Amino acid sequence: MDHRCRKRDDRHLRDVAVITTLTPNPSLDRTLSVDRLDRGALIRVRRSTVEPAGKGINVARALHANGYEVHAVVPAGGSDGGELIRLLGLTGVPHTRVSVGEAIRSNISLVEADGTLTKLNEPGPALTTAEREALVTTAIATTSPDGWLVAGGSLPPESPSDFYASLARRGRASGIRVAIDGSGAALAQAIAGRPALIKPNRVELRQIAEGPLRTLGDVVSECRRLLELGVGVVLASLGPDGAVVVSPEATIHGRVDVRQVRNTVGAGDTLLAGYLAEPGDAISSLRRALAWARAAVRSPLTAMATPEDADFGAVTIHEVLAMDMALTEDLVDA
Numbered sequence: 651m652d653h654r655c656r657k658r659d660d661r662h663l664r665d666v667a668v669i670t671t672l673t674p675n676p677s678l679d680r681t682l683s684v685d686r687l688d689r690g691a692l693i694r695v696r697r698s699t700v701e702p703a704g705k706g707i708n709v710a711r712a713l714h715a716n717g718y719e720v721h722a723v724v725p726a727g728g729s730d731g732g733e734l735i736r737l738l739g740l741t742g743v744p745h746t747r748v749s750v751g752e753a754i755r756s757n758i759s760l761v762e763a764d765g766t767l768t769k770l771n772e773p774g775p776a777l778t779t780a781e782r783e784a785l786v787t788t789a790i791a792t793t794s795p796d797g798w799l800v801a802g803g804s805l806p807p808e809s810p811s812d813f814y815a816s817l818a819r820r821g822r823a824s825g826i827r828v829a830i831d832g833s834g835a836a837l838a839q840a841i842a843g844r845p846a847l848i849k850p851n852r853v854e855l856r857q858i859a860e861g862p863l864r865t866l867g868d869v870v871s872e873c874r875r876l877l878e879l880g881v882g883v884v885l886a887s888l889g890p891d892g893a894v895v896v897s898p899e900a901t902i903h904g905r906v907d908v909r910q911v912r913n914t915v916g917a918g919d920t921l922l923a924g925y926l927a928e929p930g931d932a933i934s935s936l937r938r939a940l941a942w943a944r945a946a947v948r949s950p951l952t953a954m955a956t957p958e959d960a961d962f963g964a965v966t967i968h969e970v971l972a973m974d975m976a977l978t979e980d981l982v983d984a
Contacts, residue, residue, distance in 0.1 A: 669713060669720045669926060670793040672801040673706030674785060674813065675774040676724045678734050681759040687768055702738040703757065705802030705831050708919035709926075712942065714743045716960075718927050721745065723789045725806075727775060728753020748788055750781045765947070776808040786817055795825040798926050802831030802849075802919070811835040818843030827882075831922055833857060844880035849922045851887045852977065867973030869894055870901060885925055885939070887918050890978050893940060894971075895925075900932040903971045906940040907964040908947055920946040933967050940965045 683697040702711075702724075710722040722743050726735050727750040734754060735747050752775030760768040777785075793799045799821050805813050814830045818840060821828035827846035830837065833854040840848065841858070856863050859872045873884040873896035883897040892905035924942035925935045938960075945959035 668792075668794045669710075669718070669798045669800060670789055671706035671710040671720065671722045672785060672789040672799060672817075673704035673722070673724050673803055674777075674782075674801070674809065675755070675804050675806045676702065676704035676707055676726070676734060677755045677757045677772070677774070678730050678737075679703035679757045679759060681761060683761050683763075685763050687760055687762055687766070700737070702734045702741070703916075705919050706800060707738065707743075708916040709800050709802070709831075709923045710743050710745075711741055712916070712920045712923035712946075713927060714741065716923075716927065716942070721792050723748065723785065723792060725750040725777060725781065725785055726754055727751055730754050730756055746788055746792060748781070748784050750775060750777055752776065771804075774804070774806050777806045782806075782809065782813070786820065789817075790821060790824050790826065793821075793824075793826045798827050798829055798846075800829045800831070800922065800926065802829075802922075804833070805836050812839045812842070814840035814845070815843030818845040822846075829922065829926065831918070841876060841879050841881055844882070846882040847885060847926075848876070848881055848883075849885045849887065849918065849925075851918055852889065852891075855886055864977060865973065866891070866894070866903060866971060866975040866977065869977070870896060870971065870973065874901075885922065885936075887921050887943075888977065891975075893921060893936060893943075895932045895936050897932060900969075901971065902932055902936060903968045904936045904940045905966050905968075906944045907966075908944050917943050917946045933969070937962055937965045937967055 679701050681699045682695045684693050684695055707722055710720045713720040722745040724745060725748045731754045738745050755772035755774040757772060758770040789799055801814060801817055814832050814836050818828040829847040830840045830845045831849045832840055834857055837854055838858045852863060855872060863869055869886055873886055876884050885895050887893045892903060894903045921939045921943040924939035927938060941960040941962045944964055
């Protein structure tokens with residue numbers, strides 16, 4: 651079977667490897683748009699949407715919306731799991747359901763008019779050892795030998811904290827590249843599995859850093875330390891300070907002009923999707939990643955941005971980094 655595929659746009663045909671995403675703890679996400687969130691007050695919702703969500707699903711949706719081949723692997727149980735699969739089908743994203751015994755979680759995102767995001771996330775179901783194994787074997791079997799397996803998000807309750815590390819090792823043994831977008835202990839232990847790429851935001855990077863992250867130079871130093879531990883590439887998102895890519899071949903910093911942030915839901919996932927969408931050099935990959943992320947945060951809705959929304963001219967790439975550049979204070983997750 652030929653596992654190669656083409657971007658679904660005859661104007662730009664290019665062979666690319668199939669990207670598979672794995673979301674161990676997916677959710678039904680209800681996003682409520684409000685003018686302002688006042689604790690204890692009656693708040694009227696201006697807009698409400700319900701979508702299939704989780705980092706891997708978000709990455710898959712972003713790739714699909716921009717015309718790239720992708721396949722999502724998700725556990726789904728209960729009526730909410732059935733609804734997630736139904737909604738995922740409506741997006742057109744090819745997917746494989748791994749049935750689990752317990753119902754998946756439902757999350758609520760409250761988005762204020764100024765773009766402030768408040769999230770209420772349920773823990774999700776505890777998966778059995780057999781269910782976790784089914785997820786991993788399905789995801790690896792779905793990924794082409796030269797492709798990417800993107801896994802991310804929180805782990806289901808009672809999951810071993812080395813889940814992502816084990817996934818990275820098994821992926822490498824199968825000849826595939828594993829990208830991890832996790833946090834806390836799961837991310838810290840994933841590094842021991844030597845994943846091909848990790849995508850922490852500044853908050854997540856600070857959780858595993860050996861020192862403070864006050865400047866761009868601090869971020870770069872931490873990323874280089876992670877490379878010494880066996881990580882292939884670090885793509886670190888820094889919110890309003892842009893993003894950096896650190897690899898054995900390149901260290902670059904990109905920033906993007908965003909005049910109005912309307913919604914940060916899934917922005918980091920869109921950044922990762924844009925970076926992995928096509929093989930190529932770090933500069934073109936980061937430029938595309940930031941253009942996609944900019945389109946995502948400028949949209950008042952949570953629908954994935956399309957090629958028409960991306961403004962590559964708003965992205966600035968720096969190959970010579972201002973290492974003493976102070977990072978924005980009080981940075982929210984990106």
